[in-house]
Every structure is written in C-alpha cells, then in structure tokens.
Amino acid sequence: MRQFNNAMLRAIVAAVALASLAGCGIAGMNLGMGRLSEKECMMRAMYFESNRSSAEGMLAVGTVVMNRLNDPRYPKSVCGVVGQKNQFAQGVLTRPMTDSGAVLASRVADQVLSGARHPGVQAAQHFHTAGLRFPYNNMFYVLEAGGNEFYEKRRVR
Template identity: 80%
Template sequence: MLNLSKAILRAAALAVTATSLGGCSFFGMNFGMAQLSEKECMMRAMYFESNRSSAEGMLAVGTVVMNRVGDSRYPQSVCGVVGQKNQFAQGVLSRKMTDSGAVLAAQMADQVLSGSRHAGVQGAQHFHTAGLRFPYNNMHYVLEAGGNEFYEKY
C-alpha cells in the first residue's frame, strides 16, 4: 500500500512538472500550449517568424495566423494554429524571447487581436524566407515584408 501511495505521488509530481514546462509533451499531450494566452501565442509567432525586423513584418505574420484561424482547414484558435507541427519556427511556443523585439511583438499582437490586418497579405496563409524561390505553379506571391515572402496557394 505504501509503495502504491509513493507511485501515485511520483506520478502527480511528474504531471505537475510536465505542465509547468512551456511547450513540453507528457505522454503525447502538449501541456505548455494550454498555458499560453492567445496574445502570447501571437506574440511568439510574430517575434520568431519576422526576425523582430519591423512592425510591418510582424503585422504580416499576424495576418497569416488570423487568416488560418478563419479557415476551417486549420485549428480555430491562435495557439492551435501557431502550435501546429512543422508550420512555424521550431520551438516557437517554448523558446525564450530575449530582446526588445518582445515589446514590439506585444504591441503588434494587441493590434492584430483587435482586428488590424496587413492589407498587402490579402488572403495569404503561407510565407517563407525572402529570397527563396520554389518552382511550384500553385503559388501566387502577394507581399514581401519582415524578411518573408507571403503567398496564396491556388
């Protein structure tokens, strides 16, 4: 009986530890994302994807996130979209934001979550690093901003 109690306490401690680590997984469940607010998820996408380059670049990234939230093919929350595997920068929900770009990201996240959009992004739901070109004929580029090129797929 005592060993069972110790095992239960250890499991509980492990679960608490797992939930306190941002972006970590415990038995395949992502606890870190559940702790972040929509603003924090938006800030992180803008901060890491725009390379903290400019308000315009952050606004463009935020617009893509919101375009995806509004499309039934994607999760219907900012954190769901940003947390999708292989869609945004590695560790976007768990890495530390270490410079003043986080202040600008917070300001821009507030604007996007209040309805601001980058008009040049239009309906684009995709972007990649500026300067790269792909030979696909199903891409229509609409904007270059913040070190990224934004495009729509046909």
C-alpha cells in the same frame, strides 16, 4: 541612499516572483508559464517568424495566423494555429524571447487581435524566408515584409 536602493530592489524582485507564482503577466505574457494566452502565442509567432525590428513584418505574420484561424482546415485558436507541427519556427511556443523585439511583438499582437490586418497579405496563409523562390505554379506571391515572402496557394487551371 544605498540602503533605500537595495531595499527597493529586493521589493521589486519579490513582487516579480509573487506575480509569476500567481500567474500574472507583464506585456501580455504569462509569467507562471502555464497555458499560454492567445496574445502570447501571437507574439511568439510574430517574434520568431519575422524581422524582430519590423512592425510591418510582424503584422504580416499575424495576418497569416488570423487568415488560418478563419479557415476550417486549421485549428480554431491562435495557439492551435501557431502550435501546429511543422508550420512555424521550431520551439515557437517554448523558446525564450530575449530582446526588445518582444515589446514590439506585444504591441503588434494587440493590434492584430483587435482586428488590424496587413492589406498586402490579402488571403495568404503561407510564407517562407525572403529570397527563396520555388518552381511550383500554385504559389502566388503577394508581399515581401519582415524577411518573409507571403503567398497564396491557388488551384492551377
């Protein structure tokens, strides 16, 4: 039985190595580490920007990404939006996702890319860490979720 287990382990390791060389993916992630898929960019934004155990927080972050994607002032791809300088967590597109939060992020990314949106986010395109408040009169807070405060920037009359 021990020989069978070692042989199976070697076969699994070989299969994973071949899949990564071929650019195949698991849970929507490109193991070849070439160009990132739209799903992986979305996963990474949600994983690094929200409480990794909060599907609601991940959905809210994903909604902000999609709100920006639909605005002509922002890039026209999920990866372009997430990769914008000084907009999301440093290293969001390069740091490893190391815990089970990646599985949740994969599931929620599928939902967002299929049209799901957090209704509380409304038209918000911005968020910051919960508990912080800034004195600017153009920030209209709409939701707190996943450790973040989501807000719209509105013109002050």
